[in-house]
Amino acid sequence: MEYLLDINLTMESFVEVKCEENDVEVKIEMPDTDIEADEKQDNVKFENMEYGIPVDVKFRSKTNVFPPKRFLTEEKTYQCEYCYLKFARKSYLTGHQRIHTGVKPHQCKYCDKNFADKSNLKQHQRTHTGEKPHQCKDCGKSFTQKQHLIHHQITHTGQKPYQCNDCEKSFIRKGSLVEHQRVHSGNKPYQCKYCEKSFIRKEHISQHHRTHTGEKPYQCNDCDKSFTQKRILIEHQRLHTGEKPYQCNYCDKSFTQKNSVITHQRTHTGEKPYQCKYCDRSFTQKSSLLKHQRTHTREKPHQCNDCTKSFTRKASLVEHERLHSGEKPYQCNDCDKDFARKSYLVEHQRLHSGEKPYQCKYCDRSFTHKSTVLTHQRTHTQEKPSQPCRLPQESDCESTGLLHIKEF
Known part of the structure; x- marks a missing residue:
C-alpha cells in the first residue's frame, strides 16, 4: 500500500499518514542524514523506521533535502500476518507488527517508560541526560531532535508562510497555524479522560492529565523535587544556580521567570490590564483579580475537610488546616519555637533582632x-x-x- 504525499521538508520535517486497512495513524519523520539531490523534484519511496509503512513521497522543488538511499524500497518479501502489508526488510516488518501486538521492547534506563522503536527511546533519554546533538550554525543553540532544529532555523530567516485568515498572525509551522485557528473556532479536540475538560493542544491535555495521575516526570538533579512540566523544572533549577535571565527594562532587578519580570515592569508603567467586572478596580496580575472578585461574589472555593470552614484562597486553607493537624513547619533559628505561618515566624524573629520596621x-x-x-x-x-x-x-x-x- 502506497501513499502519495506532497510535502515541503523545508517547512515541515515530518508527515502523517493513515493506514486504511487497520485505521492506524503514524508520523513519518525526516531522517537525521541530509543528502543533497541533483534533481529539483523527484519521487522517492522510503519506509517509516518505527512502523515499516512504505510511503511514496513527492518532494517539491523548494527543497534539496532527500532521504538517504538506504531508505529506498527494495523487493518486499516480508509479509505482516495481521494486515498483509509487505516489507523489504525483516526489521521493518518487526517494527510494523508492534502496532498490532503493542510490544514496546525498548525501556528507558532512567524511568519506567517503554518504546516500540529504539530511535524514539534515544530521543526520550535526552530529556534525562540533557544531550542536544543538533546545533544551529547561526546562533549556537542546540536541540534534542533534528525537526526542532529545522523549525528553529526558520526563525533566523523571519519567514512565516502560514497566515491566519481570521487575524493578521502568521506562523512558521502549519501545525502552529492549525492550533491557533482553534482559538477562533473554539474547537477543543483533546478531551480529558478523567473529567469533562477539553483542550486546544495535545501537550496541554498531557499536562492536565498529570493533575489527575499525580505523575511528575521531570526531576531536579540537585534536590528531590519533581515537576509536571519541563518548563517548571527549568525555572526551579535557577533557584540552585542563581540564574536570573530576565532583566527589568526600567531598573536593575532580574528574575528567574519571564512572567515575573512582565508583572514587575507594571509597577514602573502603572499598567493594570486585569479589570474587575463588578467595580472599577484594576490589577497587575490575573490571580489578584480573581482573589478580589471573590470579595464581590463571596465565593470560597477552598473548603476544609475537617470542618465546615471554606476560604477564598488556597494558601489560607493550607494555613487553617494546620490548626487541625498541629503542624508548625516554620522554626526559629534563635530558639526552639515553631509557628504555623511564616508571617508569625518573621514577626517573632524581630524579638531577637530588635528590628522595628x-x-x-x-x-x-x-x-x-x-x-x-x-x-x-x-x-x-x-x-x-x-x-x-x-x-x-x-x-x-x-x-x-x-x-x-x-x-x-
Missing part, C-alpha cells in the same frame, strides 16, 4: 508589628476603635500576636 508617621516611635503602629497612630488622630483591648501593655499584645487597642 513600622514607624509612626506622626512621631519618631517605631514598632515590631504593623497592627501595633496602626493602634498607636490612633493616639494622634483620636480615632476610637470599635473593640477595646483588655491587655494592659503593648508588650503583652506583641507577645501573644493580638491587636492592642487602648480605651480612651
